[in-house]
Amino acid sequence: MLVTDLIRRKRDGAELQRNEIEFLIDGYTRDSIPDYQMSAWLMAVLLRGMTRAELAALTEAMLNSGEVLSFPELPATKVDKHSTGGVGDKTSLVIAPIVAAAGLYVPMISGRGLGHTGGTLDKLESIPGFNVNLSVTDFRRVLAQCGAGLIGQTQEIAPADKKIYALRDVTGTVESPYLICASIMSKKLAEGIDALVLDVKTGSGAFMKAEKDAVFLAELMVETGQRLGKRIAALITDMDQPLGNAVGNALEVAECIDILNGKGPEDLRELCLILSAWMFLLGKRVQNTDQGRELAEQMISSGKAREKFREMIRLQGGDANVMDNPGLLPQAKQKADVKSPVSGFVTGFMTEQIGTAGVLLGGGRAKKEDSVDPAVGIIIHKKIGNPVSADEALCTVHYNSAQRFDQAAPLIQQSYRIESAPLLQKRPLVHQIIGDSK
Amino acid sequence: MLVTDLIRRKRDGAELQRNEIEFLIDGYTRDSIPDYQMSAWLMAVLLRGMTRAELAALTEAMLNSGEVLSFPELPATKVDKHSTGGVGDKTSLVIAPIVAAAGLYVPMISGRGLGHTGGTLDKLESIPGFNVNLSVTDFRRVLAQCGAGLIGQTQEIAPADKKIYALRDVTGTVESPYLICASIMSKKLAEGIDALVLDVKTGSGAFMKAEKDAVFLAELMVETGQRLGKRIAALITDMDQPLGNAVGNALEVAECIDILNGKGPEDLRELCLILSAWMFLLGKRVQNTDQGRELAEQMISSGKAREKFREMIRLQGGDANVMDNPGLLPQAKQKADVKSPVSGFVTGFMTEQIGTAGVLLGGGRAKKEDSVDPAVGIIIHKKIGNPVSADEALCTVHYNSAQRFDQAAPLIQQSYRIESAPLLQKRPLVHQIIGDSK
Numbered sequence: 001m002l003v004t005d006l007i008r009r010k011r012d013g014a015e016l017q018r019n020e021i022e023f024l025i026d027g028y029t030r031d032s033i034p035d036y037q038m039s040a041w042l043m044a045v046l047l048r049g050m051t052r053a054e055l056a057a058l059t060e061a062m063l064n065s066g067e068v069l070s071f072p073e074l075p076a077t078k079v080d081k082h083s084t085g086g087v088g089d090k091t092s093l094v095i096a097p098i099v100a101a102a103g104l105y106v107p108m109i110s111g112r113g114l115g116h117t118g119g120t121l122d123k124l125e126s127i128p129g130f131n132v133n134l135s136v137t138d139f140r141r142v143l144a145q146c147g148a149g150l151i152g153q154t155q156e157i158a159p160a161d162k163k164i165y166a167l168r169d170v171t172g173t174v175e176s177p178y179l180i181c182a183s184i185m186s187k188k189l190a191e192g193i194d195a196l197v198l199d200v201k202t203g204s205g206a207f208m209k210a211e212k213d214a215v216f217l218a219e220l221m222v223e224t225g226q227r228l229g230k231r232i233a234a235l236i237t238d239m240d241q242p243l244g245n246a247v248g249n250a251l252e253v254a255e256c257i258d259i260l261n262g263k264g265p266e267d268l269r270e271l272c273l274i275l276s277a278w279m280f281l282l283g284k285r286v287q288n289t290d291q292g293r294e295l296a297e298q299m300i301s302s303g304k305a306r307e308k309f310r311e312m313i314r315l316q317g318g319d320a321n322v323m324d325n326p327g328l329l330p331q332a333k334q335k336a337d338v339k340s341p342v343s344g345f346v347t348g349f350m351t352e353q354i355g356t357a358g359v360l361l362g363g364g365r366a367k368k369e370d371s372v373d374p375a376v377g378i379i380i381h382k383k384i385g386n387p388v389s390a391d392e393a394l395c396t397v398h399y400n401s402a403q404r405f406d407q408a409a410p411l412i413q414q415s416y417r418i419e420s421a422p423l424l425q426k427r428p429l430v431h432q433i434i435g436d437s438k
Numbered sequence: 439m440l441v442t443d444l445i446r447r448k449r450d451g452a453e454l455q456r457n458e459i460e461f462l463i464d465g466y467t468r469d470s471i472p473d474y475q476m477s478a479w480l481m482a483v484l485l486r487g488m489t490r491a492e493l494a495a496l497t498e499a500m501l502n503s504g505e506v507l508s509f510p511e512l513p514a515t516k517v518d519k520h521s522t523g524g525v526g527d528k529t530s531l532v533i534a535p536i537v538a539a540a541g542l543y544v545p546m547i548s549g550r551g552l553g554h555t556g557g558t559l560d561k562l563e564s565i566p567g568f569n570v571n572l573s574v575t576d577f578r579r580v581l582a583q584c585g586a587g588l589i590g591q592t593q594e595i596a597p598a599d600k601k602i603y604a605l606r607d608v609t610g611t612v613e614s615p616y617l618i619c620a621s622i623m624s625k626k627l628a629e630g631i632d633a634l635v636l637d638v639k640t641g642s643g644a645f646m647k648a649e650k651d652a653v654f655l656a657e658l659m660v661e662t663g664q665r666l667g668k669r670i671a672a673l674i675t676d677m678d679q680p681l682g683n684a685v686g687n688a689l690e691v692a693e694c695i696d697i698l699n700g701k702g703p704e705d706l707r708e709l710c711l712i713l714s715a716w717m718f719l720l721g722k723r724v725q726n727t728d729q730g731r732e733l734a735e736q737m738i739s740s741g742k743a744r745e746k747f748r749e750m751i752r753l754q755g756g757d758a759n760v761m762d763n764p765g766l767l768p769q770a771k772q773k774a775d776v777k778s779p780v781s782g783f784v785t786g787f788m789t790e791q792i793g794t795a796g797v798l799l800g801g802g803r804a805k806k807e808d809s810v811d812p813a814v815g816i817i818i819h820k821k822i823g824n825p826v827s828a829d830e831a832l833c834t835v836h837y838n839s840a841q842r843f844d845q846a847a848p849l850i851q852q853s854y855r856i857e858s859a860p861l862l863q864k865r866p867l868v869h870q871i872i873g874d875s876k
Contacts (some may be wrong), residue, residue: 007610011484036473040609043481046449171478172445 003027003037011044018057025061029160038164039171046176055178055220056227062186063228065160069136069192071107074144078105079283081275082188083199084217085117086206087355088242088380091199092120092150093256094272095279097308100147101299104283107143107191108150109157113364113372116205116355118252121152122364126250126330126374130318146311157190177213181220185228195231195282197275198222202431203240205351211236211431222435231282233435237271238427241349241384244268248363248377248398250329257326260306267383270429273297330375332398336405338412340388348384348417357408357415361399376400378412385422441465441475449482456495463499467598476602477609484614493616493658494665500624501666503598507574507630509545512582516543517721519713520626521637522655523555524644525793526680526818529637530558530588531694532710533717535746538585539737542721545581545629546588547595551802551810554643554793556690559590560802564688564768564812568756584749595628615651619658623666633669633720635713636660640869641678643789649674649869660873669720671873675709676865679787679822682706686801686815686836688767695764698744705821708867711735768813770836774843776850778826786822786855795846795853799837814838816850823860 001023010016016024024041027033050058071078079099083089096106110132113119121132132152134142142149153162161183168174188196198221201207202214218234225232244265246255258264259272276299277292286292299305306323314320322328358364362373380395382388394416399405439461448454454462462479465471488496509516517537521527534544548570551557559570570590572580580587591600599621606612626634636659639645640652656672663670682703684693696702697710714737715730724730737743744761752758760766796802800811818833820826832854837843 004608004610007481011481011610034473036477036605037609039474040477040481040611043445043449043478044485044610047482047485167474170442171475172442172449172482173478175446 003033007037007041007044010041010048013048015051016054018053021054021057022061025058025065025160029065029163035167039167039173042164042168042171042173042179045178046173050178052223052227055181056224059182059185059189059224060228062158062160062164062182063189066158066190067136067154067156068190069107071105071140071143071192074105076104077195077283077285078107078191078193079195079197079279080106080108080188080191080193081197081199081279082184084201084207086201086239086243087116087118087351087358088244088247088252089118089201089239090123090244090246090252090256090268091272091275093123093253093309094259094305095276096148096150097260097312098272098276098296098299098305099279099283101304101308102280102285102295104147104279104285105143106148107139107193108148109153109187109191110150111153114368115366116352116359116364117207118247118249118355118358118364120150122372122374123249123252124150126253127313127318127322128328130313131316134316142312142315146308146315148308148312149316150312153187158186161186177217177220180217181224185221185224189225189228189230193230195279196225197278197282198232198234199275200234200236201239202236203238203351203427204349205242205355206239215432215434218434233278233282233433235274235278235430236432236434238429238431239351240427241351242354242380243271245380246377247354247358247380248361249372249374250331251377251379251398253322253329254326257323260300260309262300267429274430332375332400334399334402334405335396336399336409337393337396338409339391340382340394340416340418341390341413342418343390344388344418344420345422346382346384346386346388346416347419347423350415353411353415354378357411360408360411361397361404362401373400385426387422388418441471445475445479445482448479448486451486453489454492456491459492459495460499463496463503463598467503467601473605477605477611480602480606480609480611480617483616484611488616490661490665493619494662497620497623497627497662498666500596500598500602500620501627504596504628505574505592505594506628507545509543509578509581509630512543514542515633515721515723516545516629516631517633517635517717518544518546518626518629518631519635519637519717520622522639522645524639524677524681525554525556525789525796526682526685526690527556527639527677528561528682528684528690528694528706529710529713531561531691531747532697532743533714534586534588535698535750536710536714536734536737536743537717537721539742539746540718540723540733542585542717542723543581544586545577545631546586547591547625547629548588549591552806553804554790554797554802556685556687556796556802558588560810560812561687561690562588564691565751565756565760566766568751569754572754580750580753584746584753586746586750587754588750591625596624599624615655615658618655619662623659623662627663627666627668631668633717634663635716635720636670636672637713638672638674639677640674641676641789641865642787643680643793644677653870653872656872671716671720671871673713673716673871674869676867676869677789678865679789680792680818681709683818684815685792685796685818686799687810687812688769689815689817689836691760692764692767695761698738698747700738705867712868770813770838772837772840772843773834774837774847775831775834776847777829778820778832778854778856779828779851780856781828782826782856782858783860784820784822784824784826784854785857785861788853791849791853792816795849798846798849799835799842800839811838823864826856
């Protein structure tokens with residue numbers, strides 16, 4: 001098999017066979033196919049697309065490039081949720097305890113923040129002592145004991161994806177929905193799960209700003225998951241404003257604790273309940289999403305989800321006292337309000353810019369190598385639909401450097417769209433659902 | 439300037455600026471841009487195309503990556519011809535002496551054969567002693583003395599093209615007309631010429647088998663040459679059967695000597711006269727191509743072109759006695775005829791297969807590293823339009839290995855299309871002319 005022929009055929013829009021895609025991925029992972037051939041092939045894929053069969057073969061080849069976890073010892077269904085990322089998107093920390101509290105298993109392998117979007121691992125690490133770098137053995141033990149574990153990607157899982165992602169990053173081949181799908185799904189399916197709920201964000205704070213792009217990616221992921229034998233559904237959810245009120249690692253953990261205590265912002269609570277309901281449905285814990293939602297509400301109101309989160313923190317080495325005293329989380333030295341320049345109604349956000357302001361404060365990463373300040377962030381007081389008076393606080397910035405505040409504050413203020421009348425129609429939280437409950 | 443941004447913009451179909459293309463080519467030549475980024479960019483160019491301004495900038499950047507010859511000391515116009523290659527395509531060896539004999543200068547940098555097409559350097563090297571590896575100083579001296587010199591590409595000329603071509607060869611990015619144009623034109627314009635005639639082949643023995651592809655490449659090359667200030671024209675010429683009767687290095691040199699002696703096959707003679715006429719026109723030696731053709735005929739009939747070729751051979755170290763005694767050229771040990779299986783008329787060739795048969799005999803290269811046997815080849819007796827009887831010789835194969843003959847002979851026989859009636863219409867030798875005589 002000649003690599004050049006495979007590149008040429010993909011370039012000309014032909015469909016590659018499963019064994020040809022395996023040959024490419026296997027050769028690249030083992031360094032027998034050089035970067036320059038893989039990057040030409042990736043560009044051809046980006047511009048020519050793939051068939052669904054090719055995409056499934058690519059995902060499976062990347063999945064099988066490394067260790068694929070399995071948990072035959074766990075007596076119930078394993079289910080996970082994946083989000084394509086946004087600003088203030090913190091549902092994993094609420095959902096994992098809810099779903100585990102109801103008896104399913106959630107072996108969640110998460111990522112770090114990059115650019116305007118946050119990452120679950122960074123949020124968890126703001127809890128003093130919390131260790132996301134568990135060995136597979138320890139991960140297995142935590143899962144067996146409490147039903148949920150949250151760790152980072154190990155060296156052993158989907159090494160082909162790691163290598164290909166690094167190459168895509170420097171060759172202009174990040175934006176292909178096919179390559180994004182294969183990257184996400186190869187890692188998620190290495191978790192040894194039976195079912196997966198995808199939260200595909202759309203709007204000004206999402207990677208896929210246009211809904212049609214989000215839907216296309218969701219369809220690819222759902223079909224790929226089904227071809228690889230998983231129960232799977234995708235929810236296209238709104239990221240046209242930050243989710244919840246908190247943006248910043250420790251601030252977001254505190255907000256999650258609020259939700260688990262039956263409080264917290266309505267949009268975040270609502271999305272957590274919906275996503276949990278779908279996890280219950282695909283995990284065959286309930287018959288329909290209404291039952292799923294009810295079960296999720298019970299897990300919160302009974303305090304079981306809160307106690308599950310406490311147990312997770314403790315088992316992963318964290319200080320569980322943060323549950324009762326969020327003041328134990330890292331606190332920024334300074335706080336200051338960003339005020340509205342005019343009176344009116346909030347009608348929109350340049351949400352990505354709110355995320356970028358968080359990076360400027362030190363709470364996120366511009367480059368992969370950057371370290372993050374867990375304490376800084378933004379508490380949003382005014383969201384879409386809220387009336388606001390001139391000079392009233394739009395949000396409160398938590399910061400550790402006046403210079404960084406001075407960079408971030410104007411960005412936050414400018415990211416608000418304030419008009420004399422409120423929007424006539426509110427965007428729904430869930431735009432569409434793709435996939436089914438089979 | 440970020441390479442990834444340049445890749446991304448070309449990927450999305452945007453037009454790059456001249457300084458951006460210079461940055462890419464310069465960085466790649468100096469090894470500061472890695473192969474994997476260049477190959478992604480090349481694939482994006484192949485699939486997205488380029489504007490004419492981008493193509494001119496790319497060609498000029500590649501041209502300026504190395505030494506650009508100039509011959510201010512030569513008192514007349516410098517003009518060259520380039521062919522996209524075919525089977526039996528040997529016009530350079532006839533044209534260079536014709537044009538130099540009439541007082542213009544022909545600084546011709548040529549290539550070697552690869553695949554089914556032959557190469558001028560391989561043909562010249564079948565002349566005992568002929569040295570194609572002159573230094574630039576010696577090349578300059580030969581040119582000044584006799585008006586024509588034929589050498590191979592030096593390390594100093596267009597190093598960006600050498601590096602990019604090697605990368606294209608292994609990344610499925612050879613077939614882009616834009617990249618082909620930049621590769622050809624950057625090398626040709628490094629010769630320090632004032633005018634250039636392009637012989638773009640079309641038909642079953644050409645790289646561009648479809649006429650529309652040949653025309654598109656020709657248009658790109660003509661416009662690029664004009665943008666870079668050269669007088670230029672392209673002739674789309676027929677390569678639907680071998681040109682002349684000889685295929686094979688020494689056999690082709692002997693055929694060229696026949697032409698210079700006023701003999702030889704009509705199609706080869708005709709194309710040499712037409713191409714010479716255009717070189718005279720673009721070189722401002724004549725007012726129109728009729729005058730140019732007449733001048734070319736005079737150079738042959740007067741013996742001046744033959745004496746010029748003799749002088750060229752002598753100045754480049756070759757045995758000029760081959761002019762009077764072609765038997766001094768390498769001779770194959772064996773000859774055998776390939777016969778017609780049926781009676782009828784020759785109506786077509788799978789011309790590329792004739793070239794491949796030449797490679798199988800040892801006269802060409804399957805890979806760049808292969809060495810060639812100068813003596814072997816094919817003398818074609820029957821061409822399109824000729825009647826043929828069953829068992830009559832279609833051609834005579836000159837060979838040095840019975841095993842190689844056994845591989846090549848059936849290929850040659852099968853490449854003939856023989857039908858009961860001749861073709862109603864003959865393909866013209868020149869299909870179209872692109873460019874003008876300004």
